[in-house]
Amino acid sequence: MARPQLAPWVHTGFLLCLLGLGGAIEIPMDLSQPPTITKQSVKDHIVDPRDNILIECEAKGNPAPTFHWTRNSRFFNVAKDPRVSMRRKSGTLVIDFRSGGRPEEYEGEYQCFARNRFGTALSNRIRLQVSKSPLWPKENLDPVVVQEGAPLTLQCNPPPGLPSPVIFWMSSSMEPITQDKRVSQGHNGDLYFSNVMAQDMQTDYSCNARFHFTHTIQQKNPFTLKVLTNHPYNDSSLRNHPDMYSVRGVAERTPSFMYPQGTASSQMVLRGMDLLLECIASGVPTPDIAWYKKGGDLPSDKAKFENFNKALRITNISEEDSGEYFCLASNKMGSIRHTISVRVKAAPYWLDEPQNLILAPGEDGRLVCRANGNPKPTVQWMVNGEPLQSAPPNPNREVAGDTIIFRDTQVSSRAVYQCNTSNEHGYLLANAFVSVLDVPPRMLSPWNQLIRVILYNRTRLDCPFFGSPIPTLRWFKNGQGSNLDGGNYHVYENGSLEIKMIRKEDQGIYTCVATNILGKAENQVRLEVKDPTRIYRMPEDQVTKRGTTVQLECRVKHDPSLKLTVSWLKDDEPLYIGNRMKKEDDSLTIFGVAERDQGSYTCIASTELDQDLAKAHLTVLGRPDRPRDLELTDLAERSVRLTWIPGDDNNSPITDYVVQFEEDQFQPGVWHDHSKFPGSVNSAVLQLSPYVNYQFRVIAVNEVGSSHPSLPSERYRTSGAPPESNPSDVKGEGTRKNNMEITWTPMNATSAFGPNLRYIVKWRRRETRETWNNATVWGSRYVVGQTPVYVPYEIRVQAENDFGKGPEPDTVIGYSGEDYPRAAPTDVKIRVLNSTAISLQWNRVYPDTVQGQLREYRAYYWRESSLLKNLWVSQKRQQASFPGDRLRGVVSRLFPYSNYKLEMVVVNGRGDGPRSETKEFTTPEGVPSAPRRFRVRQPNLEIINLEWDHPEHPNGILIGYSLRYVAFNGTKVGKQIVENFSPNQTKFTVQRADPVSRYRFTLSARTQVGSGEAVTEESPAPPNEAYTNNQAAIATQGWFIGLMCAIALLVLILLIVCFIKRSRGGKYPVREKKDVPLGPEDPKEEDGSFDYSDEDNKPLQGSQTSLDGTIKQQESDDSLVDYGEGGEGQFNEDGSFIGQYTVKKDKEETEGNESSEATSPVNAIYSLA
Template sequence: MGEYEPKIEVNFPDNVPSSKGSTVTLECFALGNPVPEITWRRANGVPFPSKVKMKYSNAVLEIPSFQQDDTGGYECVAENKMGRNTATGRLVWRLPQWIQTMKDTAMAIEERLHWECRANGKPKPSYAWLKNGQIHVEDGVLTVSPLTLSDAGMYQCVAENKHGIIYFAAELMVLASPPDFTGNVLRALLKAKAGTTVMLDCKPQAYPTASILWKKGNLPIHTNDRIALSPDGTLRLANVSKSDAGSYTCFARNRFGMSSTTGRLLVTDPTRIIQGPVDLEIIVGESIVLPCQVASDPVLDVSFSWAFNGQLITKGDGHFELVGGVTSIHRTAGDLMIRNIQLYHAGKYICVVDTDVESLSAVAVLIVKGPPSPPESVTVEEVTDSTAQLAWSPGRDNGSPITSYIIQTKTPFTVGWQRVNTVPEVIDGNIHTATVVDLNAWVEYEFRVLARNGVGVGEPSPVSVKTRTEDSVPIAAASARMSPVPEELQNGESFGYIIAFRAFGEVSWTHVATSAPGASRYVYRNDSLAPFSPFHVKVGTYNSKGQGPFSPVVTIYSAETEPSGMPAGVWARSVAASEIEVNWQALTITPERVLGYEVVYWEDDTKPETMGKVRGPWNQTSVTVNNLAGNTQYFLTVSAFNTAGTGPFLPAINVTTKKPPPAQPPLNVEWTLIGSQLSLYWEPVVAMESESEVTGYQVSFSALDDNLTLPENEDDYIIRIQTLSEGGLGPASDPIRIHRLSMFCFFFVHILLS
C-alpha cells in the first residue's frame, strides 16, 4: 500500500457532558502512511494544566478531577508528510451540583427559621423556593420569623442554569405545646457531699421555650455569689452544706401552660479512709490481708474494689478474696486477702471506695521476696580425674540478696541428685565459679547449681552438658570375697582383677588376671589338694592406666567332703496332735567337719509332697517337728551335714501323732460376778472317736487391749475357755466381755474333769 494522508478513524462527540471531580477521557485514533503524529490543543489557546496526561502515543487525552475551568472546545490533529486531518469536540459542565442544602427541621412556634441552599454550575445557577409545590421566595436564602403554625410544610430549594434545574426538599415542623417534664424529671433523691457543687437541671420540653422559676420548699430561690441560674434553667449550688438540704421544685411556664418537677437534696458528710493499705515486704507462700476501712455517712451505699498493677481484681483468681463488711453504724471494711503469695503478686495495689456521691482510693506497694530464681548458663570449663571447674550466671535474687550457691551432681550410678564438695567449701553469693572435688575418675557427670538467699533455696539451674572425668589407676580395692568393684570406681577402661593366692605356709604368691569387670568368682582347681585346705587370698584391680591396690589378705578353705558317718541311733515320740519330738545320738569320731544334723520326715513314699526337713546345729541332738497332721503316721530319719552336703541317713523309724483336740469349743457360757469372785458355767465338750479325750479346760483372762500387766480397776476384760487334751488345746469359746472386774490380773484357771 502506498503512502497516504492521515485518516481519523476514532474521535469524540461534539459535546461531552462531564461531572465535577470525574476523570474525562478523549480518544483520537488515526490511520496513515507514514504513521501520523497526533497532537492536542484547546480551542481557546490556553495551555493544558499539569494534571492532563497523554497516553498511547498521544491517542488518548486524560483529564483527572474535572473542574469547570476544564470545559470548552478541544481539537485533535493527526499529521504526516502526506497531509493532516483534525477532529473537534466540546467538554460541557453537567447540571448544577448542590454544595449546601438544608435538612428536615422541627422548631418551636415564634422561633426564627433560616435556611440556605447553594449549588455550583456554569453559568451560575439562579434559586427559587417552593412551599408545598408553590413558589415562595426567589432567593437562595429563606428566612421566616416569627414562625407560626401555618409556616409548617414541605419546602424545596430550586437551582437552575442553562444546563438544567435541580431540586432539594426538606420538611419544616412548627411545634406548639405547654412545658412537659416527661423523661426529664428531677431525681426524687439526690445525694451530694458537703463542700461540692450541685447542678439541678430543669429542662422541660416546651414550645415556645418556657420561663423557669426555682423554689426551695415554698420559697423562691434568689441567686447570689454561691447560687446561680443558667440560661437553660440549670440551678447551680456551690459549696453545699447541710443547710442546703431540702426539697427543690422547678416551675416552667409558656403561653400554652405550666408544669413543675420536684426532687430532694440530701447533703452528706465526706467519706474518709481511716485505715488503708500500707507498703509491705512479704515472703513467697505467706498470706496477708491488706486493710481498707472507711468512715462514711450512714445514708450512703459504700462499695469496694481493688486493682493490681492497673487491672481490676476479679473473683476468678484463687489467690484473692475480698473480706469485710459493715463493722459499725459508721464504719465499713473492704479488706483484700491474698493467699499463698507468689513472686508475680508484687506490685501496686489500689483500694477504690465508691459511694453515691464520691470516689476515694488508697495505694500500697507490695514487695514479694522469695528464694532466688535458677542460675543460668552452667558450663564445665576444665576437668581432671577428680575435679571439675564450673561457671554460671546468677538468676534473679527475688528481693533478697543471694548469700551462697550449692552444686549438685548426678551420674548413671546415683539415684537422684547429690550435693558435692567444692573449693571454696562455701560458695559466696558474689562468686559465680567453683571447683567440684572428690569426683570419681572416668565417670560421666551432670551438674546443676542452686542459689540460696535469706528466704531459702531456689529451684535448680538447667542441667549442664554431660562431662566425663579423666581416667586414672584404680583406687578402690576389690574384696577377697570377689564382690565386683562398682563401675563408677573402676577409674578407666580395660578394667579387670588380679587374684593372688598361696597355700598356707608358702611364701610365693600365684597371680591370675581376669579382664571381666563384673566378675565375682574365680575357681582354682587342683585335684591333689586335701579337702578343706587353707589358703591366703588377696584380690587387686587394674585398668588401662595401671594397677590398683590389693585387698587385705584373708584365709579361705578348699572344698570339703560330706560327713561319712551317721548318728548312732534315733527315737521319736508324739507330744501333741501336730508335734513330734525327735532325738538322736551325736557322731563321735569322723574325719569330716560336722556343721549340724538334718531330720527328714514324710507320711509315706506315695506322698512326696508331705516330705519336710528340719536342721539343727552340731551341738544339738533333738528337734521338735511342728505343723503336722493329727493321728497320722510319719517316717523319720537323721543325718549329719556340712557345706559339701549331707552324709548317710539312719534307717527310718515311724511314729504316729496324737489325735487332734475336739473341734467343738465350749458352748452356752454363762457367768456371775459377786464382789471380786467370778463364776463361770458352760456345757461340757464330748470328744468324737477321732479326737482326743477332754482332760480339762483352760480359762484365759486378759484386758481388752491384750496388756498382760496388772490392769486398772475400770478396764473391760475378755474371757475365753478352751478344752485340754493330750492332742493339745482346742478352739476357744466366743469371747466374753466383762466390765469392772476388780482386783484381777491376767491368769489361767485349769478345771479338771473327774
C-alpha cells in the first residue's frame, strides 16, 4: 500500500498562475505592438521527399505583420516559383511537388521575417534537408574463413543516409542474430565475434539498414562463414562441455581490444547530449568488461550499461562528467585496459534571455542577452533584422556588450531587437521588442470570478492587468481593511497574491486595485474553501493464488458539495472493468484472479478541485511455467547430464524439479518418474539402465502446483548388458488339486538391459534329491501339471536376454493344489452365554486330513423355530468363521427365545470339508424392544390420552407395560408417578392436575427377564382458552352432529355388506393370504415372520393382528472375554445373519391353532412373527 506524493496544490480557479513570477509581459492584442514570432520549424529540418515540404513561421502583432523569406541569405521570391506558396495570414511556406519537381533543388538555409510598422522579428535560420536512403553498393563477398577460437569482425559499412539508418543483423532464415557477450553488434554497425565457435557457421550473416523517413530496409549481401575446427559442431557432448574450449582443442588467449584499437583514445561530446563509450574485446574464454572513472565514481543516476557491459551510456552530459574513463577486459588468462579521455564542449545556452521591454515615455530600461558555452560564445545585436552598427544612431540607446541601456525613452524608440550568440557548435537567436506606450490600468480577466480552493493548501490568486507605466497592485479582503501583505499573505512583483495556507476563515471576496499615473482599475474574486479529498482506507498489497477472489478497498472522505469520482488504474493505465470485476464506490473486486491481473492498482478519488490516490500491488501466485530448452550432455554408458532453462516461477519459488522418462520398446508413450531434484538446480546427472532408448522431460513444482511438462528432449539409447536382477513376487500355487501355477511380476524396460527378455523357470519337490526341472518362458506364468496334492516345491525364476543371464535367483517355496478336507471337527460343545450369544469349543482335525492349508473352522447354524407359538421363522443357514487353527469361538446376534441347530466344518483353499454331527441349543428369553408408535394426545385441558402399539421385538412372553410420568412447569418438576399395565392394555388416560403444566411420559414393555428399551414423549403445550372454546363450540354445532350421524350410517351399511359377502365366501386360504403384500403399518418383511387370523378368530381389544418376530440385534464384541472364556473369541463376521427370513406357514398348523388362539389371551394378543 502506498500513497503517492501529491503536488503542493491541485485546484482550478481564477486564472491561477497565468503568468510565471518572472514571465514576459504580454501586451493586450488590441494595443499597438511590434511583431513576435510564435511558431517556427526546427533548425535542422529534414523532410520526406515523397511529401510536400512545409516550413513553418507564425507571428503576432498589431497591426498584423507581413512576411518574407530569405534562402541562403538572399531574398526568396515566393511569387516567382509556381510550386511555392505562403499560407494566408501566416508566413508558413508550402512547396508542392504534385506537378513534378525535385525536392533536392530546394535544400538550403531559410529564414523568416515578420514585419509591421513598429519593427521586424526574425525566425531561426532553418536548414532544410531532404531525407536520403541510398542503395547498398553491389559487391561480391568471398566466404570468410576463420580458425575456431579466433576473433572476427564482419563490417557493415552502411550507405550514408539522412538521418543515419538503424543497423541490425539477420541470419539466412531471416531471424535476428542471437547476441551475447561473445557475439554482439557495435555502435558502428559491425558484428564482433570475441571468439568464433563451430556453431557460428550454421548460418549466413547479412547486415540490414532501416531508414526512418522512407520506412525502407536495405540489405547487404550476406557473409558466408567457414570455421576450421577439430570437432564437428553438432557433437553435443563437446558443444556443452563445461570446459569446451580445451576439449575442442582451442588455445586460450588473453584479451585484446577489437574496438577501439590500442590502449587510449579520446572522445568529445556536447553538453546535454548522451555520451556513449564502447569497448569490445576478443579472447578465449570470452572476456568480461567492467567500467571505471579515474579519480571518481560513475554517475549512478545517469550511467547505464548496454550491450552486455560492452557500452557505457551517460545521459544528459554536463561539464563535470568530463575526465578519463577506462574499461577493463579480463578472463582467466589475464586482463587489459583502455582509457578514453572525455572532453565536454557546449553549444550556446541561455543564462539570461532578453525579454520584451514595455516602457512609458521618459522611462528607462534595458535589454540583457547573456549566454554561456564552450568555447565562450560571441554576442551580436541587431535591430529589425539589421546589424545594430548599420542602424540609425539613437542618443537614448547605449550598447554595453551583452546589454542595451535605454534612457528617457520616446515613442521613436519602438523596435524589435535580435540577440544572436554563437560559437563553433551552434547559435541562439532571440527577439525582444521595445514598446513605448501611455496606457491607464486595465483588468484582463472577468469581474467577480469564483475561485474554489482546498483547505490547508498553498494558493496564489492572480489579477491579470496591464498599464504603462506599469501599475502598482494592492489587495483587499471583503472590501475593507488594509492592504493584504505579510503574515499568511505574500504579494509578488507581478501582483499575484499568495495565501500560504488556506483556512476556513480565508473564504470571502478579494479585491485587487491597479494604479498608475493615468488612473486605476479594480477587479474582485470570490474565494470558497473546500474540504480536501482523502482516501482514509487504502488498498493493501495482497498475495493470492490464481482463481481466488480479491477485494481492494478504497474508502474516501470528500467535501459534500463536490462531486466525487473514483477510478482505477492498473500499471498506470486505465483499468478496463470486465465481467470478472466489480467496481463499487469503496472497493474493487476481482473474481477468479488470473496471472494477467497481477500488477500495481491505483485508486484515484477526484473532484473537480483535487484528488487523492493510493496504490497497492497484487501478486498472483501461479503454477510455474514449463521448463524449456532441454539438452543432453556428458553422454556415458550408464549416465547423462540433463540441463534445462527454468520457466517463470509465477511469484511462488520453485521447490522441486521432477524428471520423467519415456522409452519406446515396452511402454511407448507412457512417462515414468525418474528422479526429483531441488528447485535451485537446472542441471543434473541421471543414472541410466542399459538398452533403453530414453527421452526425458522436466516438470517444475511450487507451492501452487506443478507446471506443464517441458517439451521432450532428444532421444538417447544406452548399450545393452545382461540383466542385473530377476523378477520379483515369485509364487507357486495350485489352481487345481493336481497342478502348480508359478507366477511372477515381469521386469520393466529399465530392468531388461537388452533385447528378447525371457525367464528361465526351475522347480523340484522340496527335501528331495530330484534334479531341477526347467522351462523358458516369455510371459509371467508357467503351470506344472501332474503334481501330488499339496506338497512343497522349490522354485527359481531367472531373467535372461540376448546379452546373457541374470544373477542366480533366490529359491522360493510354493505348493501344489489342494483337495477338499477329509474330516470334520469332533466333540463340538455349546454353552449358552445369554439370549443372543453362545460359545463353541471343538477338537482339531488331524493335519493329514486337511489336504491343504487350514484357512478356518466354520460354524453353520440356523433358527429351527421360535418358542413363541405360531411364529414362523426362516431356516436359512447362517455362518460364523473362526480363522486359523482355533479351538473355540463365539456366535452372537442370535434371536432370543428360539431353537437353533448347528454344524461345523474345516475349510482350506479348496473349500469345505464334511460336516460334523448336528447340535441343538435354545436361547433364553430377552428384554423386549420399545413399544411402537407411542402417541400423546390432549383433547382438552382436563385429560391426556396415551396410546401405543406392541414392541416390534418381544424377545419373549410379554408380562405387561410400565409407565412413569411427571408433571413440570418451567423449572418446577412434580413427583414421579408409576403405572403398570397388563400386556393387553395399549391405552391410558391421565387426569391433569392443572391446565398449565406439561407432562413427560416414559413407557417400556416387560418380560420375565426385565424391562426393555423405553420410549419418552412429552405432552404438547396447553392450548389457550380461545382455542378450547372454539373447539367446544364446533362440537355442539348442528351441522357437525348431522355429519357425524351420516358417517355412522355409512359405516353400518358397509359392515352389513361385508358380512353378507363373507357369509357367501367362507375362509380365505392361507396361500392366498401370504401373497398379499404387507402395508406400511405391517411388520418389516425382513423379520422373516407372518401372522394370520380370520374374522372368526379376532384377538382381544387393543391387540394387533401381527407382530414382527425379528429380534433386535444386540451389541456384542463377539469375544469370550466378556463371558470369562478367554480372549480367542474375536472373529470376522461372527454371528452375522445372511439373508432374510421368509414366511413359512403350514395350513394344517394354522387351522389346528384356531381354537387355542381364542382361549389364550397371550396368543390372542401376540400372534408373533
